[in-house]
Amino acid sequence: YELLRKDSEYKKDDMVTGIVYETSQQFGAFVAVDNQFSALIPRRELFREIPVGTIVHARVTSVKEDGKLDLSLREKAFVQMDADAEMIYEKMKSQNGMIPFTDKAEPEMIKREFGMSKAAFKRAVGRLLKAGKIEIGEQKITMK
Known part of the structure; x- marks a missing residue:
């Protein structure tokens, strides 16, 4: 071109x-x-x-x-974080209130499941944790 x-x-x-x-x-x-x-x-x-x-x-x-x-295709991290957190939370709702892995999962798994980098996933999960909406266990993340 x-x-x-x-x-x-x-x-x-x-x-x-x-x-x-x-x-x-x-x-x-x-x-x-x-x-x-x-x-x-x-x-x-x-x-x-x-x-x-x-x-x-x-x-x-x-x-x-x-x-x-x-x-x-993504906004700056601080802008994108809220949208990512909301998307993760909605996906958790549709999966019986949990995700069968944590923020320690392989980057490829996070990319495949959520279409974002591991760093973006960790920021969004941190936002949900700080807001008191989730708990992080040994091998899964659950809604409160």
Whole structure:
């Protein structure tokens, strides 16, 4: 996609909309922002498959020296934490009030079950624990 430009006015933390035009196991998802600017959602930021043709709303995490944009589908950690905590709590409700693993689980399991990094999971679980909504046992997390 050499036709995509690298001279956008976007800067770090701006919200953008684009369309995924290619995916790569090695690099991530390539996005055409506003159908004209070159961007990438790096592999480390992808917690689920995003098919080609998907329209994404993302946050600019950096503007590279060559003008390409790096994107994230998630908000900044302190903003995302509340949404993640709510999602985990709702999933617990639908699973008889518990999750059969703790914040010590393997990162791949957390990514598969919740579509987030282990660090994001730990922040969200910490938020729920501090709010008194959950208890963490040896091998599971339960609702209070």
